[in-house]
Amino acid sequence: MLGRLRAPHSVPASGGASRVYHRGYWARSQAELRRNPKSRFLQSVLLAAVVVLAGAGIFASVRVGRPSPKAAPAVPVPADGARQPQATPDAAVTALLDAEQRGDHEASFRYLSTASLRAYPDAEAWGKHRTELPEVTGFSVTSVDDTWVVTTVSHTPGLDPFVGLSTAQDTQRWRVVRESSGWLVDADPEISFDLPNDGAATEAALRWAKAAQACDKQAALALQVDSELLGAVGGAPRLCRSPGSLRASKPKFVEPGLDSADLVAQYGEAAFAWAKVVQIEGAPDPFGVVLAPIGADWRVLGTTQS
Amino acid sequence: MSKKKFRAIVAGGSVIAMVSLLASATPSVASSHREAPLISQDPTVDNTDVYAFRDPKDATKVNIVANYIGLEQPAGGPNFNRFADDALYEIHIDNNGDVNDDITYQFRFQTFIDNKDTFLYNTDTIAAPDLAPQNMRQQYSIRKIEKGRTTMLRKNFRTPPVNVGSRSTPFYEENLAEKSILELPGGGLAFAGQRKDAFFADIGSIFDLAGLRPLNSEHRLKQAPEPGRDGFAGKNVHSIALQLPIDQVTRNRIVPTQVNNRDSVIGVYASSSRQTTRVLPGNGTSRSRGKWVQVSRLGLPLINETVIPLGQKDRWNSRPPSKDLDKDGFGKFFLDPEPARLITKMYGIATPPAPRSSDIIPILSGAAAGLAMDNLLPPADLLRVNLAVPVNTSPARLGFLVGDEQGFPNGRRLGDDVVDIELQIFAGATRFTPDFNKAPNNRLIDGVEASDRRFLGRFPYQATPISGTEQPATG
Numbered sequence: 128m129l130g131r132l133r134a135p136h137s138v139p140a141s142g143g144a145s146r147v148y149h150r151g152y153w154a155r156s157q158a159e160l161r162r163n164p165k166s167r168f169l170q171s172v173l174l175a176a177v178v179v180l181a182g183a184g185i186f187a188s189v190r191v192g193r194p195s196p197k198a199a200p201a202v203p204v205p206a207d208g209a210r211q212p213q214a215t216p217d218a219a220v221t222a223l224l225d226a227e228q229r230g231d232h233e234a235s236f237r238y239l240s241t242a243s244l245r246a247y248p249d250a251e252a253w254g255k256h257r258t259e260l261p262e263v264t265g266f267s268v269t270s271v272d273d274t275w276v277v278t279t280v281s282h283t284p285g286l287d288p289f290v291g292l293s294t295a296q297d298t299q300r301w302r303v304v305r306e307s308s309g310w311l312v313d314a315d316p317e318i319s320f321d322l323p324n325d326g327a328a329t330e331a332a333l334r335w336a337k338a339a340q341a342c343d344k345q346a347a348l349a350l351q352v353d354s355e356l357l358g359a360v361g362g363a364p365r366l367c368r369s370p371g372s373l374r375a376s377k378p379k380f381v382e383p384g385l386d387s388a389d390l391v392a393q394y395g396e397a398a399f400a401w402a403k404v405v406q407i408e409g410a411p412d413p414f415g416v417v418l419a420p421i422g423a424d425w426r427v428l429g430t431t432q433s
Numbered sequence: 434m435s436k437k438k439f440r441a442i443v444a445g446g447s448v449i450a451m452v453s454l455l456a457s458a459t460p461s462v463a464s465s466h467r468e469a470p471l472i473s474q475d476p477t478v479d480n481t482d483v484y485a486f487r488d489p490k491d492a493t494k495v496n497i498v499a500n501y502i503g504l505e506q507p508a509g510g511p512n513f514n515r516f517a518d519d520a521l522y523e524i525h526i527d528n529n530g531d532v533n534d535d536i537t538y539q540f541r542f543q544t545f546i547d548n549k550d551t552f553l554y555n556t557d558t559i560a561a562p563d564l565a566p567q568n569m570r571q572q573y574s575i576r577k578i579e580k581g582r583t584t585m586l587r588k589n590f591r592t593p594p595v596n597v598g599s600r601s602t603p604f605y606e607e608n609l610a611e612k613s614i615l616e617l618p619g620g621g622l623a624f625a626g627q628r629k630d631a632f633f634a635d636i637g638s639i640f641d642l643a644g645l646r647p648l649n650s651e652h653r654l655k656q657a658p659e660p661g662r663d664g665f666a667g668k669n670v671h672s673i674a675l676q677l678p679i680d681q682v683t684r685n686r687i688v689p690t691q692v693n694n695r696d697s698v699i700g701v702y703a704s705s706s707r708q709t710t711r712v713l714p715g716n717g718t719s720r721s722r723g724k725w726v727q728v729s730r731l732g733l734p735l736i737n738e739t740v741i742p743l744g745q746k747d748r749w750n751s752r753p754p755s756k757d758l759d760k761d762g763f764g765k766f767f768l769d770p771e772p773a774r775l776i777t778k779m780y781g782i783a784t785p786p787a788p789r790s791s792d793i794i795p796i797l798s799g800a801a802a803g804l805a806m807d808n809l810l811p812p813a814d815l816l817r818v819n820l821a822v823p824v825n826t827s828p829a830r831l832g833f834l835v836g837d838e839q840g841f842p843n844g845r846r847l848g849d850d851v852v853d854i855e856l857q858i859f860a861g862a863t864r865f866t867p868d869f870n871k872a873p874n875n876r877l878i879d880g881v882e883a884s885d886r887r888f889l890g891r892f893p894y895q896a897t898p899i900s901g902t903e904q905p906a907t908g
Binding site for chain 2: 229230231232251254256257258259262287288289290353354355357383384385388389391392393395396
């Protein structure tokens with residue numbers, strides 16, 4: 128799943144709903160650090176951390192399709208030899224996404240750059256990879272230069288253990304390369320998406336908790352991703368007919384730990400980029416509500432004990 | 434050996450095999466439990482057996498069964514076996530003979546613990562699945578991939594609890610297993626859960642220098658003959674079973690009737706995958722990340738177990754069947770299978786010389802699944818089943834060796850004695866090598882002829898799992 132989603136940076140959990148991934152964050156951080164010389168040490172530490180994390184695979188998605196030339200094995204020659212360079216960068220990306228929209232991975236494979244063949248040496252490997260990503264239901268090209276083609280790509284919103292999160296729409300930044308007198312595309316784009324706003328998460332969590340307090344299973348179910356809830360049950364079951372006025376906190380991103388073990392088992396570490404937790408107070412036992420962004424809404428995915 | 438050279442041998446072999454067929458002949462040898470060093474340490478994703486057979490009650494359906502967690506101890510509490518939540522399980526179907534997936538069914542599992550303040554799997558009798566006394570529950574999601582499109586068939590459907598014992602899970606089949614059969618949208622059934630392992634073999638003796646107890650006196654290290662002992666008696670597995678309408682899996686979307694037609698044959702294998710990296714943060718949890726990497730696969734029984742050498746087994750597990758004949762593949766092991774040499778070494782029995790292009794290769798190409806020698810498919814380690822071959826109401830355990838055309842290696846039924854069948858295939862005791870289709874080659878047996886439990890007469894067919902309380906004392 129990390130192949131699709133950028134690994135998250137440590138943005139503040141509240142405030143802006145937009146989730147920007149590694150590349151944008153890194154560029155912004157560099158500018159901030161240049162303005163603040165006192166942060167040179169911090170910059171060094173941060174750089175070292177990124178290097179270590181990248182080595183550990185945290186930022187694996189950033190590197191997919193563009194491994195270090197020093198470490199890279201020989202680029203395999205595609206069995207069919209059928210690269211199909213296009214006349215312009217946007218034509219190459221459009222051809223690839225057109226094929227993807229048809230579900231024709233064999234066709235989209237032909238627009239991949241030679242370097243991409245290290246990760247996906249044949250159409251079978253590429254096709255298998257693409258089935259682990261949200262299906263493309265539509266797209267438009269929003270900007271083009273000789274290195275990047277930026278697209279807005281649509282999907283059917285949802286959450287499942289095979290693909291992970293499918294947002295209704297995301298921004299995919301494709302790297303293009305000139306090869307064989309035409310343009311081809313690097314395999315894995317940088318992807319960013321906008322999350323619904325935090326206020327909606329708080330509201331959804333509180334509505335769900337109040338439905339549970341009112342013992343209204345149907346109302347609670349309507350606010351959930353699935354009928355079953357992930358994670359430690361905590362205080363949630365004791366809500367039914369309990370006294371007290373419930374209150375909900377501002378959401379924070381879910382963090383690694385015991386409470387998120389089930390979440391990660393199902394949706395991978397990518398969940399840390401989109402799953403948020405809202406603390407519910409005023410109940411017999413305080414607990415957290417874990418939410419997932421499904422389309423424009425936040426839906427309840429599970430609960431935590433604290 | 435290059436793919437080109439390998440295929441040249443195969444082509445030559447087909448001609449030889451055709452001549453052999455014309456001569457005709459009268460009929461006359463763990464499938465993959467803990468078969469490779471790495472996967473033997475990871476039983477929850479160890480694919481032990483695959484079965485594929487036309488449904489005996491409804492000939493318009495085909496059953497595909499993939500088993501995991503071999504040699505599962507029924508008395509497995511307090512943490513009874515279950516599927517891995519952090520793994521991807523798959524059943525692959527090739528319906529056009531190119532050895533690539535045309536249809537893939539994927540499965541992901543999810544465990545729920547309702548009460549984390551007790552050590553008990555269940556806190557009282559489980560009268561029905563998903564009720565409160567069952568404290569640890571597992572559900573699964575299933576999706577289908579076909580022609581580049583994915584279809585979520587069902588999210589979060591139950592698996593039955595394991596068969597704990599007579600107090601916890603009475604009337605297991607009726608109360609729990611039957612209620613955990615999923616009706617698939619568009620037709621078909623699915624089941625995922627514990628079953629009695631259908632496989633049977635004397636692995637105790639077989640892996641003691643190829644000992645076949647009934648033939649102990651013929652072994653180089655002689656012992657007194659005795660009946661075989663089923664190493665899988667009293668053992669369970671975790672099983673994923675599908676019953677699919679045949680017209681949803683064949684290339685031309687019909688229930689085929691022409692046996693000698695490539696489109697009547699589907700090739701099946703199962704696999705499991707894990708993500709590239711597992712992190713143990715030191716707080717009692719683990720999490721995985723990275724791409725899915727195949728760690729186990731199985732099409733034909735006993736191939737990785739006995740044909741692929743130790744140094745190659747886990748690499749074999751990591752690759753799809755479509756790569757088997759690549760330059761860095763495994764073709765040479767099929768052409769010169771070690772079990773054949775072992776039969777000669779331990780029993781002094783002459784077997785067909787390598788390369789085995791006139792018998793093994795045609796069998797891998799569908800010649801034992803109803804296809805004529807001039808109409809074979811590319812050789813592949815797929816469990817190929819010809820869905821035009823009628824259901825045999827009196828199945829023979831030795832399958833095609835004794836003229837039961839619906840039996841292994843035309844697919845694989847639960848009762849097919851694949852150990853005896855493959856022993857005799859390795860020894861050359863088939864119609865493809867008539868010079869070797871004679872005693873003692875066609876008398877090689879391990880002495881275990883059936884599972885210790887009767888199969889069900891209905892889906893999911895494998896027998897009710899042995900409960901923890903009824904586990905044999907010597908099991």
